[in-house]
Amino acid sequence: MELAFFILFAVSAILSALxxxxxxxxxxxxxxxxxxxASMGGLFLLLNANFIAILQIVIYAGAxxxxxxxxxxxxxxxxxxxxxxxIHSKGALLVLLLIAGVTIWAVSSADSQIVPLTKDFSVxxxxxxxxxxxxxxxxxxxILIISSVVGALYxxxxxxx
Amino acid sequence: xxxxxxYIILSLVLFLIGMLGILIRRNLLVLFMCIELMLNSVNxxxxxxxxxxxxxxxxxxxxxxxxxxxxxxxxxxxxILLVYRSRKVVEIDELKSMRG
Numbered sequence: 001m002e003l004a005f006f007i008l009f010a011v012s013a014i015l016s017a018l019x020x021x022x023x024x025x026x027x028x029x030x031x032x033x034x035x036x037x038a039s040m041g042g043l044f045l046l047l048n049a050n051f052i053a054i055l056q057i058v059i060y061a062g063a064x065x066x067x068x069x070x071x072x073x074x075x076x077x078x079x080x081x082x083x084x085x086x087i088h089s090k091g092a093l094l095v096l097l098l099i100a101g102v103t104i105w106a107v108s109s110a111d112s113q114i115v116p117l118t119k120d121f122s123v124x125x126x127x128x129x130x131x132x133x134x135x136x137x138x139x140x141x142x143i144l145i146i147s148s149v150v151g152a153l154y155x156x157x158x159x160x161x
Numbered sequence: 162x163x164x165x166x167x168y169i170i171l172s173l174v175l176f177l178i179g180m181l182g183i184l185i186r187r188n189l190l191v192l193f194m195c196i197e198l199m200l201n202s203v204n205x206x207x208x209x210x211x212x213x214x215x216x217x218x219x220x221x222x223x224x225x226x227x228x229x230x231x232x233x234x235x236x237x238x239x240x241i242l243l244v245y246r247s248r249k250v251v252e253i254d255e256l257k258s259m260r261g
Contacts, residue, residue, distance in 0.1 A: 006163050010171050017175050017198055021182030026190045033194050036175075040201050043168070047212040052204075052223050059227055064197065064234045071238045072190060075245040089184035096177055103173050107166045112213055114165055119215045129217050130224070141228050148232035152239035 006046060013039040026077055030068045037061045051123045168209040175202035189241050189251040193234070200230045 016035040023029045037060045044053035119125070130138060175198060182195035204223040211219025245251055 003163055006167065010167075013171070014174060014178070017178040020194055020198060021178060021186060021191070026188055026194075029191050029194055033198065036198060037201060040205060043171075043205060044208055046163075047168070047208050049208045049211065049220050049223070052208060052220050052227075055224065055227055056201075056204075059231055060197070060201070064231055067234055067238055068190070068194065071242060074242060075190070075251050076249070092184055093181065096180055100173055100177055104170055107169045110166070112165050114163060114212060115215075117215065119217075121215075121217070126217055126220055130221055134221050137225060141225060145228065145232050148235050152235045155236070156239040156242050 002046060005042065009039040009042040009046070013043070026072050027069070030065060030072060033068075034061050034065050037065070048117060048121045051126055165209055165213045169206060172202045172205040172209065175199075175205070187252050187254050189244070189253060192253070193237055193241070197230060197234065200226060 013036050016032040016039070019032040020029045020036065023032065037056060041053045041056040041061075044050075044056060179195040179199035179202065182198070183192055186192055186195070204226050207219040207223045207226070209219075211217060211223075241251060244256065248256065250256065
């Protein structure tokens with residue numbers, strides 16, 4: 001059952017990710033990215049990360065993608081020229097495939113298993129750790145968000161002539 | 162039973178797809194979406210390791226990554242909007258005034 005859900009989410013994530021980079025129209029790319037994000041949320045649920053799965057749906061699929069769609073609406077979406085292969089991107093791709101091969105070899109030679117949970121993986125445990133051990137980074141993140149909101153408003157404001 | 166390796170390889174594949182998109186696409190908005198895709202795939206790796214080692218630190222790191230991605234998307238999209246206003250294009254091939 002778990003394996004069936006994993007295959008469902010994994011296949012839909014990979015297919016939509018390919019669709020993100022191959023669609024000519026950025027709106028279709030954005031809609032495919034929403035499918036990727038929702039499938040990733042499902043995978044997080046399979047990994048017992050309930051709170052992160054909810055955040056994934058609410059923040060990514062809800063907030064960030066809405067922002068993307070608004071910006072796509074405001075700029076003049078042109079049909080993109082077909083994906084182009086430059087000579088340096090072929091070299092970069094070769095390096096990437098090398099990294100991928102090494103990683104797959106390393107990962108498949110390790111024999112770790114997902115054992116049943118023994119620790120507290122609930123939202124309560126997460127919140128306790130977030131607000132004790134990680135309370136300083138948490139506050140810093142809030143400053144980062146405030147400054148990014150102010151910065152975005154400042155950058156995108158209408159120029160007074 | 163699912164092995165953790167499946168999740169890691171899936172995360173790797175999604176990361177490589179995002180990287181490939183950055184290499185072959187020329188539209189700033191799509192490049193930005195590829196960056197989000199890559200951030201997401203890294204989150205999947207974090208959460209997989211968090212589950213394997215039964216340690217919540219990975220989930221907290223993923224939480225921070227999501228938050229920083231939101232802030233980054235806000236500023237980045239504002240910059241894209243500004244570029245569009247001043248140049249009327251969002252294709253990186255036409256934004257080469259800094260090329261020597």
